Amino acid sequence: MKIKITALFLVCLMFAAVFAGCGNGGVKPGNTTNNDDGKLEASLSILPKKDYDGYDFVITYRDLYNSVDDMAFSQDNDNVLDKALYDRAMKVMDYYHVNIVPNVIQGDWAGQGALESLVVGDNDYDIIMPHSHIAWGTYITNGYALEWTENMKYNHLDQAWWDQGAYECLSVGNKYYTMLGDFSWKLTGSSVGVLFNKAVFDEINEKYPYEYVDNMTWTFDVFHEIARRSVKDMDGDGQITLGNDRFGYTTNLYMGPVGFLWTTGNGIIGKDGDDVPYLDVYHESTVNLYDKFFKMMGENGFYIHNNRDSFQTQAHQEFVNEQVVMIDTLIENISQLRNMYDWGIVPYPMFTESVGRYYSTADAGVHSPVIPYNTKDPDRTSMVLEALAIEGYNQVIPAFYDVTLQIKYTDDDKSRDMLDLIRGTRRFDLAYYSNSCGSDFALVGTRLFLEGSSFTNFYAKHEEMARESIDEFIEVLIGK
Numbered sequence: 001m002k003i004k005i006t007a008l009f010l011v012c013l014m015f016a017a018v019f020a021g022c023g024n025g026g027v028k029p030g031n032t033t034n035n036d037d038g039k040l041e042a043s044l045s046i047l048p049k050k051d052y053d054g055y056d057f058v059i060t061y062r063d064l065y066n067s068v069d070d071m072a073f074s075q076d077n078d079n080v081l082d083k084a085l086y087d088r089a090m091k092v093m094d095y096y097h098v099n100i101v102p103n104v105i106q107g108d109w110a111g112q113g114a115l116e117s118l119v120v121g122d123n124d125y126d127i128i129m130p131h132s133h134i135a136w137g138t139y140i141t142n143g144y145a146l147e148w149t150e151n152m153k154y155n156h157l158d159q160a161w162w163d164q165g166a167y168e169c170l171s172v173g174n175k176y177y178t179m180l181g182d183f184s185w186k187l188t189g190s191s192v193g194v195l196f197n198k199a200v201f202d203e204i205n206e207k208y209p210y211e212y213v214d215n216m217t218w219t220f221d222v223f224h225e226i227a228r229r230s231v232k233d234m235d236g237d238g239q240i241t242l243g244n245d246r247f248g249y250t251t252n253l254y255m256g257p258v259g260f261l262w263t264t265g266n267g268i269i270g271k272d273g274d275d276v277p278y279l280d281v282y283h284e285s286t287v288n289l290y291d292k293f294f295k296m297m298g299e300n301g302f303y304i305h306n307n308r309d310s311f312q313t314q315a316h317q318e319f320v321n322e323q324v325v326m327i328d329t330l331i332e333n334i335s336q337l338r339n340m341y342d343w344g345i346v347p348y349p350m351f352t353e354s355v356g357r358y359y360s361t362a363d364a365g366v367h368s369p370v371i372p373y374n375t376k377d378p379d380r381t382s383m384v385l386e387a388l389a390i391e392g393y394n395q396v397i398p399a400f401y402d403v404t405l406q407i408k409y410t411d412d413d414k415s416r417d418m419l420d421l422i423r424g425t426r427r428f429d430l431a432y433y434s435n436s437c438g439s440d441f442a443l444v445g446t447r448l449f450l451e452g453s454s455f456t457n458f459y460a461k462h463e464e465m466a467r468e469s470i471d472e473f474i475e476v477l478i479g480k
Helices: 007-018 065-071 080-096 115-119 132-140 164-169 198-203 210-214 220-230 256-264 284-297 313-320 331-337 378-405 414-424 430-434 444-451 455-478
Strands: 032-034 040-042 055-061 098-104 127-129 192-197 247-252 269-271 277-279 302-305 324-330 343-346
Touching: 040 378, 055 065, 055 378, 065 127, 080 098, 080 378, 098 378, 115 132, 132 430, 192 198, 192 331, 192 414, 198 220, 210 343, 210 414, 220 247, 220 284, 220 324, 247 256, 247 313, 256 284, 256 444, 277 455, 284 302, 284 444, 284 455, 313 324, 313 331, 324 331, 331 343, 331 378, 343 414, 378 414, 444 455
Parallel strands: 055 098, 055 127, 247 302, 247 324
Antiparallel strands: 032 040, 192 324, 192 343, 269 277
């Protein structure tokens, strides 16, 4: 099965074209053709066909449960995603006569373990797949990553298998050191959506938010009002407590406080005409967003889990138990809803209708590929990575969709549309993904919550240091 291009997905492609600028999201059809089902399909034929005589092509990645599942492949296929990963590997290995070797450094959950090899000048790895913060902070800014525009000439970054929002945002002075795309299903898996309980929406006589999304009226105020009306004192004791009563919305430190920032249409980092980053986080809408967000979270029936659980196991169990009506979550975590059938998913709401489009995000824990600075054959690395991305687009991402949605037993076709929309409207902010460029604001919403600060006070306190960190970042990467 190939990616189905839905009406909403085409809408988000239109938005991506209209709203030019850093990180507006979207994918681009590019060098694709329609197959017999009318779905877009890319071809390896755009790449040279080479024989690398059985070369061991080593990809090292993180020793973390959901990261290990990303690049590994086996002939013993448990589900359609496993089969797609295996079929992709076989096709790429056959095309280039290489032996793809997935490698995990034991205990290296973030992906920094390969640094030891690079420091002494070894060539142990062809591609390193760390957490995005590690990609930038450990490898790129320390000079251990190859620059792509000069050295990775077979990577067509303006094509559909590379995320166009990332392509616009994750460059510095028109130089690229990493990129996000369909070589990894973790990018789609780390995308964030808002889950809602249909049964409770029916109970409170509220239409499903799909209609608001379609009508471009899915806003923060609409979201807030629905969540507030769904709060219920289940045990009749006159108090609203988590676990005993029904909450309207819960989130955690790294979901809502982070993801809602971009719903204003603004972000942290802007780019000038030379593609040089600058601090661009202070806007009236940002001040208003955080003022309204934290006021909402202080109401009865709203809660921020103060933990670092990226799998959100407690939040998902509360959602399944109908103790919470709406949560925001990584798409890959939807697998925890296997005992719940009547749910739906939508993107984050716009802050106001004047924003004019939806902005989603993907957690910074995505795999950000780094090519070692001392790579012996950049052309080989470039071609194999591109082939993995193309066949990820063709095979792996559609299979990931199927695995994600197969736990639903409703006839809700809108879920796939919403996944397309979330995928096509992701915002990629250089501060958030690098945690090196304006790093004081990389997790600004989280910091506001932990410090109990207003956005205005936080900005005044950290502006100068953030500008200095941006200048240092620029100096390291492009010498300006």
